[in-house]
Amino acid sequence: MSDPHTRRAVLACAQSWIDTPYRHQASVRGVGTDCLGLIRGIWRSLYGEEPETAPPYTPDWxxxxxxxxxxxxxxxxxxxxxxxxxxxxxxxxxxxxxxxKHLGVLSAPDRILHAYWGKAVVESHFVPFWRRRHVASFAFPTLLQD
Known part of the structure; x- marks a missing residue:
């Protein structure tokens, strides 16, 4: 990646997590992650140190x-x-x-990348099930258009 602060870089990083097994509270590409861990891992790839330390949390937090x-x-x-x-x-x-309670990355207008509970990081269709539950969207800081 020539510039780590582009949407293309975010997508490439997110895609590199595909098939990482779902593991509650984990954030290690290829080993295990949950939805928050996926976003944390992308952040570390883009910026280095995470902006906050995630506190311990239970599955039903x-x-x-x-x-x-x-x-x-x-x-x-x-x-x-x-x-x-x-x-x-x-x-x-x-x-x-x-x-x-869930996070993902928009990978195409009709697709999301996310850590699917009990499975792995997957790319799913952004179907009505997910669209109805989508409440907010955020960009990583300092993203450049590419």
């Missing part, structure tokens, strides 16, 4: 706390976007009234 922890962290560390573009981070709310 959102249901237990009821807090928008994931959304608030995205708001602190990423740049909100009105219309998501390829390479943007998508935030999902898995149930009405529940806190946001």
């Amino acid at each position: 959102a249901e237990e706390t009821g807090e928008e922890t994931l959304l608030m962290a995205a708001q602190r560390c990423l740049i909100p976007t009105e219309a998501p573009m390829c390479g943007d981070v998508l935030v999902f709310r898995m149930a009405d009234g529940a806190p946001c």
Whole structure:
């Protein structure tokens, strides 16, 4: 990658995580990751050190706390976007009234890359199931158009 701060660089990095097994709280390409770990790994590839240390969290952390922890962290560390573009981070709310609990990267207008619970990092169709749950989009900081 000639410039690590382009959408093309984000996508190339995200795609390099495909088939990494799902592992709760992990963030090691090829070994294991969850959805947050995927975004953390992309961040490390682009910028080096992560902007915040992720606290320990249980699989049902959102249901237990009821807090928008994931959304608030995205708001602190990423740049909100009105219309998501390829390479943007998508935030999902898995149930009405529940806190946001899932992240992915828009890889094409009709596809997302994400750590699929119990499986691996995959590229999925951005079907109505996911579109209904999409609540916010963010760009990595200092992204250049390419």
